Structure formats: C-alpha cells, structure tokens
Amino acid sequence: KELDLYFAKKLFVFKTPLLIQGSEFERKVYKALLSIPYGQTKTYQEIAMMIKNPKSYRAVGNANAKNKLAIFIPCHRIVAKNHIGGYSGGIFIKQALLNLESFNK
Numbered sequence: 001k002e003l004d005l006y007f008a009k010k011l012f013v014f015k016t017p018l019l020i021q022g023s024e025f026e027r028k029v030y031k032a033l034l035s036i037p038y039g040q041t042k043t044y045q046e047i048a049m050m051i052k053n054p055k056s057y058r059a060v061g062n063a064n065a066k067n068k069l070a071i072f073i074p075c076h077r078i079v080a081k082n083h084i085g086g087y088s089g090g091i092f093i094k095q096a097l098l099n100l101e102s103f104n105k
Helices: 002-007 024-034 044-050 057-065 091-100
Strands: none
Touching: 024 044, 024 057, 044 057
16 A cells, blocks of 8 residues: 555655665665665765775665565665666666656645
8 A cells, every 4th residue: 555655756765664684784775775765865875984994885885686676775876976876676767666666745
C-alpha cells in the first residue's frame, strides 16, 4: 500500500518497519540514506562524510549496489558530483525515481 501511495505522489515518508541487514559499514550507509528527504539528493562523498568516513565514497557506492530494500532505503537519491552515478536497477529506473520525486507534484 505504501508503495502505491509513493508512486501516486501521496506518500513522502515510509512507515514500514525495516530489518536493515549488511555489514556495520553498510548499515551506517543505509541509515544515512534514510535521512535524505523525499525530493532531495546527496553525493556519494556527502554520505561518506555523514558516516564520518570521508574517503569511503566508493565503498558507499558499493553498499548502495547491495541495498536489497531499494525505494524504502532510497539509494536512488545518491548521485555523483557531476552526473547521476550508477544504480543497480539501471540508470533509467534511477532517473525515473528522481523525476517522480521532483517537486512538480
């Protein structure tokens, strides 16, 4: 139901409880991703700084690629400094999710 509301642009914060799994580093990254508001983006480097590991921006990208709860843990909101960056679901999907969350509600 929450995903239906999200795709209808009627839900901006998920309430579904999540069991966040992964290494300690990955869990830190996922928790940082959860703090990014709907419609906003952060860079891989900004996430690395948020988790107090500023040189780990590539590892942040690797953690994103392992995210099994995409959309709920919004790895699509992470972009490279000068381009959209990668996405395990494909760049087309990432761009579509970013477009969905644009503030042209």
